[in-house]
Amino acid sequence: MTVAACAALVERGDPDRFLATMAAPPAARAVLFPLYAFNLEVARAPWLTQESIIAEMRLQWWRDALEEIASGQPVRRHEVTTPLAEAIDAQTARKLDETVAARRWDIYKNPFEDAANFEAYLDQTAGTLLWAAVTSLGPAQERTIRDLAYAQGLANWLRAIPELEARGRIPLLDGTAKGVRSLAGTGLERLGRARADRSAVSPMARPALLAAWEAGPILRQARADPSAVAEGRLGQSPARKRLSLIARATTGRW
Numbered sequence: 271m272t273v274a275a276c277a278a279l280v281e282r283g284d285p286d287r288f289l290a291t292m293a294a295p296p297a298a299r300a301v302l303f304p305l306y307a308f309n310l311e312v313a314r315a316p317w318l319t320q321e322s323i324i325a326e327m328r329l330q331w332w333r334d335a336l337e338e339i340a341s342g343q344p345v346r347r348h349e350v351t352t353p354l355a356e357a358i359d360a361q362t363a364r365k366l367d368e369t370v371a372a373r374r375w376d377i378y379k380n381p382f383e384d385a386a387n388f389e390a391y392l393d394q395t396a397g398t399l400l401w402a403a404v405t406s407l408g409p410a411q412e413r414t415i416r417d418l419a420y421a422q423g424l425a426n427w428l429r430a431i432p433e434l435e436a437r438g439r440i441p442l443l444d445g446t447a448k449g450v451r452s453l454a455g456t457g458l459e460r461l462g463r464a465r466a467d468r469s470a471v472s473p474m475a476r477p478a479l480l481a482a483w484e485a486g487p488i489l490r491q492a493r494a495d496p497s498a499v500a501e502g503r504l505g506q507s508p509a510r511k512r513l514s515l516i517a518r519a520t521t522g523r524w
Contacts, residue, residue: 396423
């Protein structure tokens with residue numbers, strides 16, 4: 271029940287966030303690894319069973335754990351909850367509850383109702399996670415962080431399209447080439463807006479933003495070649511991915 275155990279979970283289940291976190295200072299890793307391990311456990315909870323009631327119970331378990339952290343009660347012992355309770359404050363725990371609640375969409379096979387519903391899902395999952403990570407390290411402007419998180423969440427979502435469809439989900443409102451181009455374009459606009467506001471993020475908080483380092487290349491690829499989404503061809507080569515991460519970690523220009 272240590273940060274090292276959380277790091278091992280993230281390394282196995284979320285290797286890109288693992289690489290980004292290893293590029294952060296050690297003090298930041300002690301906060302980020304428990305958060306990302308929590309996110310990994312919550313994200314996969316709906317997929318561990320085909321029984322919706324059991325999946326709901328798994329998510330409720332995490333909501334109850336967050337409530338224990340938020341209220342200052344003794345926190346249930348678990349390899350993630352124990353270090354998480356040391357890494358976040360009560361306000362962050364309450365905010366993360368909306369991330370768990372949003373994951374209920376993953377249990378069922380209903381499509382998103384409209385564009386606002388899809389954007390809310392990305393904001394409550396990717397947005398709230400990044401906001402929690404950033405504010406646990408230092409001050410920042412929320413709009414800037416949520417713009418960046420939208421781009422990051424959308425890039426990750428587009429990469430997950432083939433698996434989501436294989437599992438019977440309807441992940442996009444408009445999966446045509448035109449629809450994908452438009453969506454990627456929106457993500458790039460919000461990414462640009464976030465980067466134009468770099469000064470709104472304190473130096474202490476910036477290591478958390480390394481997790482979004484692949485958003486730009488992936489969204490540009492999706493806009494230029496929408497077929498790469500359905501065919502699962504989004505992403506950079508391992509060598510290019512590492513080089514771009516090193517460059518961003520070195521310059522601090524996320």
